[in-house]
Amino acid sequence: MTTAVAETVSAPAPPRPRRAWVGALIGVLLDTLTILSLFIGVSDVSPASLISGGSEGTAAFLLVVSRAPRTVAVVLVGASLGIAGLIMQMLVRNKFVEPGTTGVTEFATFGMLLTIVLWPGLAVMGKMAVAAVFGLLGTWVFLRVIRAIPVRQLVLVPLVGIMLGGIIGSVTTFFAYRLDLLQSLGQWAQGSFSTVMQGRYELVWVAAAMVVVAWFAADRFSVVGLGEEFATNLGLHYQRVVAVGMVIIAVITAAVLVTAGMIPFLGLVVPNVVSLIIGDNVRRAIPWVAGLGALFVVACDILARLIRFPYEIPLSVIVGVIGAALFLWLLLRRRTRAH
Amino acid sequence: MIALENVTKRYGSTTVVDDVSLTFGGEGIVALIGPNGAGKSTLFSLVGRLLKPDAGTVSVDGLDVATASSPELATALAVLRQDNHVGARLTVHDLVEFGRFPHSRGRLTEVDRDHIERAIDYLELDAYRGRFLDELSGGQRQRAFIAMVLAQDTRYVLLDEPLNNLDLRHMTEIMKLLRRMADELDKRIVVVLHDINFAATYADRIVAMREGRVVADAPAAEVMDAAVLERVYDTPVDVHEIDGRPVALYYS
Numbered sequence: 001m002t003t004a005v006a007e008t009v010s011a012p013a014p015p016r017p018r019r020a021w022v023g024a025l026i027g028v029l030l031d032t033l034t035i036l037s038l039f040i041g042v043s044d045v046s047p048a049s050l051i052s053g054g055s056e057g058t059a060a061f062l063l064v065v066s067r068a069p070r071t072v073a074v075v076l077v078g079a080s081l082g083i084a085g086l087i088m089q090m091l092v093r094n095k096f097v098e099p100g101t102t103g104v105t106e107f108a109t110f111g112m113l114l115t116i117v118l119w120p121g122l123a124v125m126g127k128m129a130v131a132a133v134f135g136l137l138g139t140w141v142f143l144r145v146i147r148a149i150p151v152r153q154l155v156l157v158p159l160v161g162i163m164l165g166g167i168i169g170s171v172t173t174f175f176a177y178r179l180d181l182l183q184s185l186g187q188w189a190q191g192s193f194s195t196v197m198q199g200r201y202e203l204v205w206v207a208a209a210m211v212v213v214a215w216f217a218a219d220r221f222s223v224v225g226l227g228e229e230f231a232t233n234l235g236l237h238y239q240r241v242v243a244v245g246m247v248i249i250a251v252i253t254a255a256v257l258v259t260a261g262m263i264p265f266l267g268l269v270v271p272n273v274v275s276l277i278i279g280d281n282v283r284r285a286i287p288w289v290a291g292l293g294a295l296f297v298v299a300c301d302i303l304a305r306l307i308r309f310p311y312e313i314p315l316s317v318i319v320g321v322i323g324a325a326l327f328l329w330l331l332l333r334r335r336t337r338a339h
Numbered sequence: 340m341i342a343l344e345n346v347t348k349r350y351g352s353t354t355v356v357d358d359v360s361l362t363f364g365g366e367g368i369v370a371l372i373g374p375n376g377a378g379k380s381t382l383f384s385l386v387g388r389l390l391k392p393d394a395g396t397v398s399v400d401g402l403d404v405a406t407a408s409s410p411e412l413a414t415a416l417a418v419l420r421q422d423n424h425v426g427a428r429l430t431v432h433d434l435v436e437f438g439r440f441p442h443s444r445g446r447l448t449e450v451d452r453d454h455i456e457r458a459i460d461y462l463e464l465d466a467y468r469g470r471f472l473d474e475l476s477g478g479q480r481q482r483a484f485i486a487m488v489l490a491q492d493t494r495y496v497l498l499d500e501p502l503n504n505l506d507l508r509h510m511t512e513i514m515k516l517l518r519r520m521a522d523e524l525d526k527r528i529v530v531v532l533h534d535i536n537f538a539a540t541y542a543d544r545i546v547a548m549r550e551g552r553v554v555a556d557a558p559a560a561e562v563m564d565a566a567v568l569e570r571v572y573d574t575p576v577d578v579h580e581i582d583g584r585p586v587a588l589y590y591s
Contacts, residue, residue, distance in 0.1 A: 219445040223437055226427060229389055229420045234491070235413025235441040279428035279471055 019277050023288065030075075030295040037071045037298055038063065042310045065198045073201040074193055074301045075294040077256050078266065080207035082293025083214050084252040085267025086274075086285060088139075090225035091245045092146065094157045095275070098267030099135070099253040102161035105262055106168040107138025108254050109188055113172055117179055128203050128258045135250030138168070143242070191261035191316035193301055200259070207255035210248045211290060217244055218283035225280060263316055265323025266293060272330050296322075340364040341386060341416070341495055341529075346395035348381055355381045357551035358395070364495065367521030369529045370538035370559070373548035374572050379531045380421075382548070383499050387418035399495065413441035417493040419484055421500040421531075431475070431483045432468040435459055438490030458489040462516070478509030485516065489524075496520070498530045502537065510534070514541045535576075535587050539563045547571040560585060 039046050045067055049059040085098035092102075099105050111134030115127045122130075142164060146157050176185040214221070220241045223231045231238045256263065274288040300318040307313055341363040348356040356378045363369055371379050384390040386397055388404050397404040399416050417438075429437075435458050439451040447455075459465055462482045472480055481501055488496055498517070502510045518541050520526045532538045538545050538559065545562040547555035549571050555562050562568070563585035568576040577588040 219437075219440070222429070222433070223440060226429075226437075229384075229387070229418070232389055232409065233387060233413065233418045234437060235408075235410035237409060275428050279430060279433070281429055281433045 022277055023291070026288070026291045026295055030291055030298065033295065033298045033302060034071055034075060037074065037302055038067045040302060040305050041067060066196075069198050069201045070193050070196045070301075071298075073196045073204045073259055074297050076204040076208045077193075077260050077263065078294035078297030079290035080204070080211050080252045080293075081256055081263060081266045081297075082270040082289040083211045083286065084249045086271040086282065086289045087214055087221060087245045088249050088267065089271055090221045090280075090282060091143070091242055091249075092157060093225060093227065094154065095272055096155065096158040096268065097161060098265075099139075099249055100262065100264050100267060101158045101165070102139070102142045103164035103168055104135050104138040104142065104249060104253050105257065106165040106172065107141070108132070108135035108250070108257050109185070109262075110134055110168055110172045111254075112188060112257065113176055113181060113185065116181060116184060117175075124200070124203060124258060128206070128254050131254035131257055132250045135253045136246055139246045139249055143246075188257060188261045189316075190314040191263040191319065192304070192312070192314045193260055194312050196259065203255045203259050207252045210252050210255075211286070213244070214248050215283075215286050217241065218286055221245060222280065222282040225282070261316065263297065264320050265327055266296060266319060269323050269326045269330065270296060273326070340398075340400060341527075342398050343382075343386070344396050344398075346382075346385060346392045346397060348378075348385060348390060349393050354551050356385065356392070359548075359551070359553055360395075361546065361553060361556070363529050364527045366543035367526070367528065368517060368542045369544045369546060370542035371529060371531045371546050371548065372533070372535055372538055372562075372571065373554075376550075377548040378551040379548055380499055383418060383420070383497055383531070386497060387416070388412065389418075410441050410444075413491070413493075415493050416495045416497070417488040417491045418497040419488055419499065419501065421503055428471045428473055430469055430471055431464050431486070432459070434472065434483055435464075435468075435486045435490045438487035438492075441491060454490050454492055458486040461489060462486040476509075477504050478506070478512060481505065481509070481513055482516070485513070489520070494525075494527055496526050496528045498528065500531050500533065502532065502534065510537065517541065535563070535568065539585055539587070549573075563587060 043058070043062055045059045045062050049057070050063065053059045088097050088099060088102065089095055108131040111131040112127060115122050115130045119126070142161055145160060145164060149156060149160060173182070173185065176182045220236060223234055223236055224238060224241045224245070228238045231241070270293045271285070271289050274285050274292060278284055278288060297315070297319070300322065301315050304313050304315045304318050343359055343361045346356055346359045347354065359382065371382070373379055381390065385392050386399070386404065388409065391405060399407075399412060402412060402415070404412065432455070435455050436447065438458065439447060439454060443451045459468055462485060464479070464482060464486055467475060467479060467483070472483060475483065485501070501513055505513065514537055517528050517530060521528050530542070542559050545555070545557065545559050546553060547562060547567070554571055555567050563578050565576055565578045568578065568587060574589065578585050579588060580586075
């Protein structure tokens, strides 16, 4: 009796869709694979060799210089790319966009090419900054272009984005061809963590910082996801929130491009899967998207290292195959629902 | 009071709202009627600060909409448009919680939670609070949006065609609910309606627009007149007295 009274006095906790076990599973898998990732590679780095070699041994050295940076980079890239996709989907109000399908990545790549041609000696941070500025420009152009589309059709929006990306991509390729830089271009287009090591991965922390920014503004992005009219009614400065979102997207895209290259489909697939599980409330979705994104890339990176061991195949190949399959499944699944 | 003074809005060379002066806030429910393209939705956008008028001013309780802070206006006025994003996978509770945004700025207090609970109770949505919006029927979803507006706790509520795509039962349900909100909670509601009989039954005052101008503005009973309605809609309308109430027939 007393408990019943107590319950009516305090407001009941808002019931959330209960999928806690899925979240726990993602967490456990992520932890396991992250630790596993530290010990996979040609050289012998294992708990045993670490103990026998001590803090001065080769194993410890490799762990600090190569394995740990790689694993950190993989986790942060996966998490932040997922968030970039999520934020973009909120801004555009379309589930089929991400930096890779809207021309943002292509714009950032063009910026990278420009730095190589114009400022060859620029530090990595500078390259990333230029790429981010171009990514921002790309996001802006895309948002402008889709505003001109009269009917905001579900599939038309990403199609326009892909076409936009195609145009910018071909301009980039043209210049790269003329300037004999096709090889660099090819390198960025193939996402891979094989060259990541200490001193060459720290920019992913910038991407991680953007995830924190996204988390702070999470409610605002949820509201913006319901449309400009809706957001304005609630007293939100729509343009300001969109601007913050654009910066988050551009910086994450640039940081990932500089450290690992292009990783397709991730930003598209992960937020969609999370949306199916727990819905579109950004505050609730962020840890899920970050966790699932990280898990996805860690798993793919481990596969990329193991399939032709001791050689590596590019991560983007693995991600592309699995991601494309997932994307198709999402598309077909959506069609079966009434729309 | 929501006051529009000589408000004009043009898109290119077309004038959508033409020198309109109106005040809302004296009556519980004002129904805004008129044919498609009469400028009803544009009028809502002007009041809801989504569009800037080319001439004239709009004010809400003395605050000029053009210059007042948007968060402050959001605590006085709620505008619900017809294009509600039904595909969003937000729960009913999430949505109602967003209604508190102008007050909480994202950090919910006890007061906010109390408002949320009351709004959910008022709309009898307790059983559905954990459901996603895309899993609800049209009537339930409309109630969820109205609960959000209630949680927003504004004196003025503007609803753009809230009866769209609803069946007879749910249309009646929503209109009765609006009536209760006006009478019990002292809300001032302006609602765009296409069914003039609903307007006549539930509204205190009817404002009719045509081609950007106000062509009739009077207590409901006076607007329910064959000549007036014919002028508004440019189509023959009969008005009959049935059970002591005027009913418009336009099914000829």
